[in-house]
Amino acid sequence: MSGNGPVPILGDGGGDRSARPQVRAKGEGGVDLSRVSYKELVAEMIRRLGEDPDREGLRRTPERVERAMQFLTQGYGLEPEEVVGDALFEERHHNMVMVKDIEMYSLCEHHLLPFFGKVHVAYIPDGHIMGLSKVARLVEVFARRLQVQERLTEEIAQSVWEVVHPQGVGVVVEAFHLCMMMRGVEKQNSTTITSAMRGSFLEDARTREEFLHLAVSAHRSPS
Numbered sequence: 705m706s707g708n709g710p711v712p713i714l715g716d717g718g719g720d721r722s723a724r725p726q727v728r729a730k731g732e733g734g735v736d737l738s739r740v741s742y743k744e745l746v747a748e749m750i751r752r753l754g755e756d757p758d759r760e761g762l763r764r765t766p767e768r769v770e771r772a773m774q775f776l777t778q779g780y781g782l783e784p785e786e787v788v789g790d791a792l793f794e795e796r797h798h799n800m801v802m803v804k805d806i807e808m809y810s811l812c813e814h815h816l817l818p819f820f821g822k823v824h825v826a827y828i829p830d831g832h833i834m835g836l837s838k839v840a841r842l843v844e845v846f847a848r849r850l851q852v853q854e855r856l857t858e859e860i861a862q863s864v865w866e867v868v869h870p871q872g873v874g875v876v877v878e879a880f881h882l883c884m885m886m887r888g889v890e891k892q893n894s895t896t897i898t899s900a901m902r903g904s905f906l907e908d909a910r911t912r913e914e915f916l917h918l919a920v921s922a923h924r925s926p927s
């Protein structure tokens with residue numbers, strides 16, 4: 705306990721929990737943890753790491769962690785259609801639209817540690833294009849969740865496919881994984897690259913090559 709009066713049962717860190725999946729807590733040995741506040745859980749974690757959650761520098765840490773984690777997982781409360789809204793415009797040209805170097809920060813679901821990097825999204829319109837800033841918003845919908853990079857890549861591609869109904873879509877994600885880097889599992893500067901395609905990007909080798917060429921040159925340009 706922090707000694708600052710009673711700890712509320714439910715955290716007051718803000719954020720809309722109603723949209724999040726509600727999972728019943730079941731601790732080890734059937735202990736019900738569902739009524740323990742988020743702050744208390746974080747304080748207990750700090751204790752188990754051999755630290756004192758009541759010392760000066762850590763006193764407000766549980767509260768900060770709760771707020772940070774809610775922010776970093778706010779994608780659970782967002783839907784792709786909602787984020788794009790009415791930012792779909794009629795467009796008759798069928799040239800590739802590409803948004804490069806979208807910044808991405810996510811949390812690996814195996815270690816709850818960050819992975820981060822760049823996302824490149826391209827599609828060939830079939831009557832509609834999406835507002836450019838909305839592509840970045842779509843990335844956030846899925847990046848701000850507990851993720852693995854492969855699924856994140858697929859989910860971004862699928863959401864463009866379903867929202868814009870293009871002839872084809874391609875997504876490349878290049879990311880650094882702190883869970884590997886900090887534990888020395890991987891060389892410090894190696895990135896993991898994943899891609900996902902739909903429609904003409906799968907069927908037409910030239911489209912796919914054009915996209916990958918643009919994505920790779922984006923990777924090499926200074927940012």
Ligand SMILES: [Zn+2]
Pocket residue numbers: 812813814815816817881883884
């Ligand atoms: Zn990990």
